[in-house]
Amino acid sequence: MTLESLCADAWPALVDKPLGAWRLRANGGYTGRANSALTLGDPGVPVPSALAAVEAFAEAEGIRPCAHVIIGSAVESAISAAGWRVNLDHPKGAESAVLVSTSPALGAAAEVADEPSDGWFELVVGSPTPAQRHLLTSGPRVGYAHAVRDGRVVGAARGCVVGSVLHVSVVEVAADFRRQGIARTLLAALDEWSRPSARVLQVAVHNEPALGLYAALGYRESHRYRYWVPA
Template sequence: MQVTPSRGDRVVVRFRKGPGAPADWRGDPSATLSDVTGILDSESPDLVILRDDERVVVPAALVEAVKVLSDKPVRNSQIRSLEVAAARGWPGIESEMIDGWRARAGGGFTRRANSAVPLEMGARLDSQTMDRLRKWYGARDLPVKIAAVTRLLPGAHVSPADYEINVDVLVAPVGAAASDMSAEVTIDETPSDTWVAAYAGQRSGADDADHAVGAAVVAAVDGGKLGFATVRDADGALVSIGRGAVTTGLGNDVWLGLSALWTAPDRRGEGLGRVVTSALERWGADLGAAQTYLQVETGNTHAREWYRRMGFGLHHSYGYVEYH
């Protein structure tokens, strides 16, 4: 799936050379294509890229491809460490390490809680590993679903063309979403029934979901702390929620994971989502978290732009692949 970039994203733009095109930095007269890397400043209709002190305009008619890059170079070890923290923050109801993969099962509730993610160096998706994953998931009446994390798997093992969903992992320093809006946010260690109902109600196919299974999935954590944020109106009705998970990565780096951010449709645009995010960041900071992460589907441009405005940038990506 092609990522739709947002203003402020670090991108590389591939373009055709010709009248109106930027200068070709390689200086190769035989080349028909060139590229420019920088911060996207505008995309209506031509692309404006900020590169150091230079403003580069790429005519829309010449653009061949746009790729969103991480905000700054990220090492494989950093990707792996964050994925370890994220798996601890959303482990499903049960999990097991299988050939370097963390297989998670959660009664079919959410992709994350019912997928395997490669966490150990050398994790592969060869026939032996696939057989073991099929056996594990088959025993739980679930299909094999994997989270193919960028750069943590051999490229020949999983094709991006097979991804059913692409996901961006966005990060920001704790406190980036600071809000001065006056709204009371309560943070509890366990989710209330109304909290779970609000989260389950926004999910596709939630009518068929077992409420108890959903409650067990969101309340699960591996060696960390959970916080369930709630905002209610003057009548006590729930109007906004969010979930925070403070867990550690490989080097004992402490991460705050945000998920289940939701605001009632008739209260959107009031800043409640930012208030909940800010409250969870303060809660996470008190527990030692220095960085915040969250996952958002690549095609959800509205959400990506909202997070970008709060200071979140791309760390890495992954795609879900299901095997029947």
């Protein structure tokens, strides 16, 4: 299993259809990963035909056509040749890094539960839509870390275990409680809960504070991906 396949399994969209080795995903517009075609390997048809299928799928699901593409891959060259462009307008940035670590996150741990605690959703997404609730609560084995100060949830994180690997998909700290070590506490909690062989997460390359935190915790870049859309 590739890292990208593992990440997709840990962040499962409402709709996930195969197109050869590609995966056509839709989740009501919530997150780029869950509303893009994961373009790994051979789609079973020429790339221009595969991209036409991505567009038809997106139209049927009511989302924007989008391809999730590993930077520097042969598929990326083919998608570029077919006339698509990098989506520089993506709200969280067109390019993300996939980071991996085999080092435990040490430190005081927060609580981890099998279901989101009161206040967890509110901090992460506010009042969740059905699509948001599905994405955040689905996966092989999901755990929800939370940190509480004075009765208020001020930190929230989501981890999903696929095989023996921990995928970290949410780390959120209330604005007035940042730079107090809460993110480290949440990550240590997920580590203690899952006892993984390795950890993986995806983060936008412009998110320098997060990249600094993860580097300090032993994460190293595996590769990058970016989103492509029809020109």
